[in-house]
Amino acid sequence: MEIYIHLPFCKSKCAYCDFNSLPDCDEGTVFSYLSALNREIRLAGEAYGKAEIPTVYIGGGTPSLLDSGRIKSIMRVLREHFYVDENAEISIECNPESITEEKLADYKEAGINRISIGAQSLDDRNLKSIGRLHDSKTAISKIRLAGQYFDSVSCDVIVGLPYDDEGTVKEEIETLIPLVTHMSVYALTLEEGTPLALRAQEGKVLLPSDDETEDYLEIAQDILEKRGFFRYEVSNFAEEGKECRHNLGYWTDEEYLGLGAGAHSYIKTSDGKKALAAPIRFAHPKDIHAYIAGVNCAEAFDIIPRAEMRVLDEKDIFNESVMLGLRTAKGVKSDILNGCIPNELKGFFKEEGGYTSLTRSGAAVMNSLLVRILRL
Template sequence: MKRLVPVPTPGREDDGRPGVRGKPGLVALPPLSLYVHVPWCVHKCPYCDFNSHERSGELPEEAYLQALQADLEQAVPDVWGRQVSTVFFGGGTPSLLSAEAIDRIIGLFRAYLNLPPDVEITLEANPGTAEAARFQGYAQAGVNRISLGIQSFDDDKLRRLGRIHDAAQARAAIEMAQRAVDRVNLDLMFALPEQTLGECERDVREALAFGTGHLSLYHLTLEPNTVFAKYPPRVPDDELSAAMQDRVAELAQAAGFDRYEVSAYARPNQACQHNLNYWRFGDYLGIGPGAHSKISFQDRITRQARARMPDAWMRLATEGAGKHVVEHRELSHDDLSFEFMLNALRLREGVEGGLFIERTGLSLMAILPAIHRAVDRGLLEPGLDRIRATPRGWSFLNELQMEFLA
């Protein structure tokens, strides 16, 4: 890792925070990831709050590819010359795109960006039979990691979640993904509608039996502006949910998985490098409808957001002049402090204190009062060499993160 050192500049605001006129200053830049958003899905799940849109019939694949190229061309000047450390196709349902489309997109990335030959390229996929049949083609295009949205192996629970696949299709898709690529992640959810502890345990045991290198195990949450928020299903209470979470962790860790992040479990050398870059406050360029970016420059760190609606994004991106970027702002000191801690505290090992300085350009003095409060509450381990949540802090992560919200 290159060390970032605050740039001493004459005439800065004398507030103990380095940078040009009080702004953070960096002499090296953090790793850069690339995120690609594919917005369409066959059916919008009732719990989903992502930027996904139901689409019947064929996708406007050619129009999407042309807009994606236009989006990329307009974004390249902000990241010119920087090496891309990871690529992630998210959605929506990226596996609705043909293998030929994924091949063309990855070809664009290699033409426009500094993409190493062995870069981690992840594609999210649904276990539907039609999509699973494409996995070998994705691998030939350059995808080397597939993340499958399994959610459960219980047909009744899958119906309640609005999933369009059944358990048999999930099992078949896992086997097809494992034949196509070496690295496979399974997404599972627990605390499902009317789920028992035994049902939760059976799901996790079955997932572990496939021998994949990575598991993402999420607690179902009823997010605002979703069908489940408007019509809440009957879900396990807090006590049962906590018991499920503890059992999930026990089973995964007993099978040789390291719980390296709140919801992520990996065997040795199988951690998701793309997500690790997020949690360590690295940079990422997001292209596609609704995609977000965080880009560092020598004297500032900025955020961008693309137009959310697919048709509007395609039209605006192809018109040029950056019209598809609907939000562009520079992060303030308070933004940087909170966003860094929001991500870093998700990691079990936390981060070295120096990484806060390296990635934000700020002094640790900027967060010292919040650190003291969190330590006094037993949520954060004392000391500045490593910033890490205590077991209690990890259990009450939202409370810990809010200590850093100015």
């Protein structure tokens, strides 16, 4: 069972971000949240019988904003209540401006072995317009610094930002490649209600068109593949053996337990000590005060309030395995898709070793293919 730990604190809110994160929280709230998280880890450990953990992902928010002693303490509590595999992949999300040598050394001491850094762009005009707190020079120097401490360093890049053009995208990908072993390249999603979406609606910021953004993704993919990075999932590229095992688990039907406000879980066979007739998905309350109150009142893990609780039926299981599996280079077990791909669409798929995956042209039109395959 994989474990995801959510730390929802950020210094300020970026203009495009719709993640469950809070800017500038007071120390009392952070303290109460971390105490609740410790309690939840203990309750989860009791419920899941000290399950063996192959991957841990500490995400946010901005985990690197917290004092690294607190990250060490979370890892200590986790190891007290679960068997974290000695070869476990343990990742932490960091923002460039809050990375320091001391924190990197502490992460290493805590057994963390993979760092994921949100560069987003190497164009200072872009970084300013989306409200990032770092500049390109800081992004490059902190990614380089992380590389001195860790063998696995990833960075996130968003394309389709206001000042992107073919030249800037090419340059940033080429600059970042030698510094990392993994890169996530996302197309900007204009999330409703975010400051960036409002500015775009009011014509105060001009964004590249969808076609231009598609071209930037293609440019990034070409460069990455030429430089030995393998596209193992729609938005994720890695050197051989440097794929994110934790995220691969999400796409390949691994069970995971999400701890912290708004964190999602996927449990297949037993919910704590209760056997399940079908897999379930659920999330904790997104509001951190509701989460803290819920955990503090609960005497057992399954009493912590659950939002979005869903028992998966046969149709859900089919849809999810196709939707998630087709995001990956490996694909979906071919017997699951047997007879589901219309003849005229077969050119967008390829088969290898009992798995069906999308060709490059298929990946470019994935959503329209899914509409034809999924059971509605």
